[in-house]
Amino acid sequence: MTRVEVEYCVPCGMLNRAQDVSEAILKQFGEGVDEVALVTGDDGVFVVRADDEVVFDKTEDEYDVDAIVRAVKPHVGATA
Amino acid sequence: MTRVEVEYCVPCGMLNRAQDVSEAILKQFGEGVDEVALVTGDDGVFVVRADDEVVFDKTEDEYDVDAIVRAVKPHVGATA
Numbered sequence: 001m002t003r004v005e006v007e008y009c010v011p012c013g014m015l016n017r018a019q020d021v022s023e024a025i026l027k028q029f030g031e032g033v034d035e036v037a038l039v040t041g042d043d044g045v046f047v048v049r050a051d052d053e054v055v056f057d058k059t060e061d062e063y064d065v066d067a068i069v070r071a072v073k074p075h076v077g078a079t080a
Numbered sequence: 081m082t083r084v085e086v087e088y089c090v091p092c093g094m095l096n097r098a099q100d101v102s103e104a105i106l107k108q109f110g111e112g113v114d115e116v117a118l119v120t121g122d123d124g125v126f127v128v129r130a131d132d133e134v135v136f137d138k139t140e141d142e143y144d145v146d147a148i149v150r151a152v153k154p155h156v157g158a159t160a
Contacts, residue, residue, distance in 0.1 A: 010110045015103070023099060026118060030090045037117040038106060 002032065002075050005049040007039040014046055017063070021048060024065045025072055032076040050075035082112065082155050085129040087119040094126055097143070101128060104145045105152055112156040130155035 004025055008018035015038075022036045048056035048068055055071035084105055088098035095118075102116045128136035128148055135151035 005115075010106075015106055019099060019103060022102075022118060023095070026090075026095055026120070031120045031122065033120060035085075035117045035119040037115045038102060039115040040106070040111045040113060042111065 001034050002051060002077050004033055004036045004072055004075070005039050005047075006036065007041045007045050007047045007049070009042050009045050010040050011042055012044055017046065020065055021068055024069050028069050029072070029076045033072075034077075048072070081114050082131060082157050084113055084116045084152055084155075085119050085127075086116065087121045087125050087127045087129070089122050089125050090120050091122055092124055097126065100145055101148055104149050108149050109152070109156045113152075114157075128152070 006018045006021050008014040018038050022038060025033065025036050044058075046058040046063075047054055048071075050072045053075070055075075056068045061067070086098045086101050088094040098118050102118060105113065105116050124138075126136075126138035126143075127134055128151075130152045133155070135155075136148045141147070
């Protein structure tokens with residue numbers, strides 16, 4: 001069971017960015033992940049978690065979709 | 081807590097359709113939903129659930145993004 005969460009700031013207009021991350025992860029891993037959840041938030045949040053472990057936080061990391069996909073990879077099941 | 085699930089068939093190439101539904105729901109309701117999860121599946125599945133209640137199943141309903149959004153609406157919190 002691999003669950004990825006992309007929590008994004010709704011009022012900041014980060015939906016498109018969250019969708020780009022979601023799409024990249026699902027295209028790369030398919031059924032290797034169980035789900036990618038787009039979680040609504042505010043206050044500037046943009047955090048990606050894989051199985052509850054933070055793999056990207058925009059307050060600490062530079063935004064790079066490929067880097068986020070790579071950071072998710074160790075959490076992906078063997079069925080990918 | 082409103083959770084919407086979009087379960088889609090990965091090998092059938094339904095990711096784009098699942099993303100269209102996810103985007104329409106999140107654009108409409110924003111923080112009125114807590115999350116929209118894209119759930120990977122196979123065997124032709126395309127089902128949308130709101131708080132575990134099936135609101136769309138492609139084996140029974142005609143695909144219509146606007147109709148799916150309307151079906152989710154009764155499940156949306158008052159913060160929308």
